[in-house]
Amino acid sequence: xxxxxxxxxxxxxxxxxxxxxxxxxxxxxxxxxxxxxxxxxxxxxxxxxxxxxxxxxxxxxxxxxxxxxxxxxxxxxxxxxxxxxxxxxxxxxxxxxxxxxxxxxxxxxxxxxxxxxxxxx
Numbered sequence: 001x002x003x004x005x006x007x008x009x010x011x012x013x014x015x016x017x018x019x020x021x022x023x024x025x026x027x028x029x030x031x032x033x034x035x036x037x038x039x040x041x042x043x044x045x046x047x048x049x050x051x052x053x054x055x056x057x058x059x060x061x062x063x064x065x066x067x068x069x070x071x072x073x074x075x076x077x078x079x080x081x082x083x084x085x086x087x088x089x090x091x092x093x094x095x096x097x098x099x100x101x102x103x104x105x106x107x108x109x110x111x112x113x114x115x116x117x118x119x120x121x
Contacts, residue, residue, distance in 0.1 A: 007055075008050055008055045008056075009046050009050045009073065010069055011046060013049075013069050013070045014032055014033055014046075014049075016073075017073055020074055022084045023084075024084050024087075028045070032045045044094040044097070044098045045094070047094040047097065048090050048091045049073055051094070052073075052076050052077070053069075058072075
């Protein structure tokens, strides 16, 4: 019954969404599906869809979850009342948020080298 449930928007669904909107959307999907799952642009697409689908409020026993992420995503895109330009702005905002988060991670911070003075033996 729950064999197709994920907790958050899964990467494999991106390709299935290609024809749900217009040309800009198709170009975005085409560019994102060529990237690694860990690429900031792919992460931004997933974040945008998590926000649009309201994944954080989805319960595993809800009707939405039982139908699966692919169906939920198609439905969310069909129900989205904004223009395609507004959808692209949502993606750009998600991309900014992902980059800001990644820039704040410790491994992306410049390391301060500690200078140890030389001592005579």
